[in-house]
Amino acid sequence: MTSRAAEGSEAPWTPSTILVTGGAGFVGSHACVELLEHGYEVIVVDDYSNSTPQVFTRMERIAGRFVGAVYELDIRDRHALSAVFDRHSVDAVVHFAAHKGPHRSTRMPVEYYDTNVGGTTALLGAMDEHGVHRLVYPSSCWVYGDAGRGPVDETTPPRPASPYAASKWICEQILTDVCRRRPEYTVLCLRYSIPAGAHPSGLLGEDPHAASISLVPYLAEVADGRRPRLEVFGDDYPTRDGTAIRDYLHVMDAVEAHRIALDHLADGPGMHVYNLGAGEGRSVLDVVTAFSRECGRPIPYDVGPRRPGDIAELVVDPTAVTRAWGWRPTRELDELCRDAWRFQRLNPHGYGDSAWGPNRKE
């Protein structure tokens, strides 16, 4: 990996030191491994409110390299962030640190706005102070809200319907405005669908102890007998089997896109928004069937009522990012379920009850 050239010089800009916020989390930990394996120097900040520092030894086992430095701090603490930029010559930032999950956010709207929006402005302040102007920002397909049937592309007007989705959309608007007023900024915003699955080693995955558990780790716990049954929220949607349709993206495909994004931070200034997803809708029952096949036993489930605010279908069209960067998802739903099941079998307690940091909320 070459080090970056000074801005404005002839040599092409290539990032070498990447600050990853929320790097201990589900997507962040997989992204750190991807970056380490591709020769980047990785600096992590995380407050462990939804993760554990135990992931770092696992990352190192996979990548065969250490994360350059890890700082336990709250992303809203601009002074603490500034001290990190003082110590490291950061070329670009990938900003995962956030509270996630639309349903949970309806119970904790203030916390979501505070962390997701306040954390992003604090980060931008510290970046600006240190002349760092390149950012990969993970947004969410939830910004689209209920956009109807079929894959949505980036021209679909956002209609966020939860504090989580609104917080992501507010951040997108802030970043768009910053880029408009400050031409030295490049922001690549990835509106992604539902990342799921696990690293094929079985060492990293989506810990079921994390807040806002999603369908795949829930299924893994049922398959393992740690939960009695899956509750399916509604089977009366206008979909092919009545259950809600979503777009599941293997986490390894997702983090490959983040690594490729770093190369494209040099393409030109401004805010560039891309969907990141499989582009294919899968119903809850499709995922139950695929997971049952991979774990070799039927997953018992009950059908309950719809969750308030839930929608029938949300699938993103990733054509634009494929055209721009050549990235496309390569892993099927079966592989996603197989990797998630391997993580569950090898880590029946996730990263372990005692592993969770002191900052866990709820």
Ligand SMILES: NC(=O)c1ccc[n+]([C@@H]2O[C@H](COP(=O)([O-])OP(=O)(O)OC[C@H]3O[C@@H](n4cnc5c(N)ncnc54)[C@H](O)[C@@H]3O)[C@@H](O)[C@H]2O)c1
């Ligand atoms: N997982 C999804 O379904 C999904 C979908 C679309 C977008 N995203 C986005 O991707 C990003 C990562 O998601 P994830 O699934 O890895 O979530 P995660 O909760 O596993 O990871 C987030 C990390 O940020 C940390 N964090 C939270 N608040 C913090 C704070 N105030 N200061 C410092 N660190 C803090 C958590 O401890 C955790 O390690 C988020 O920005 C999320 O909005 C996730």
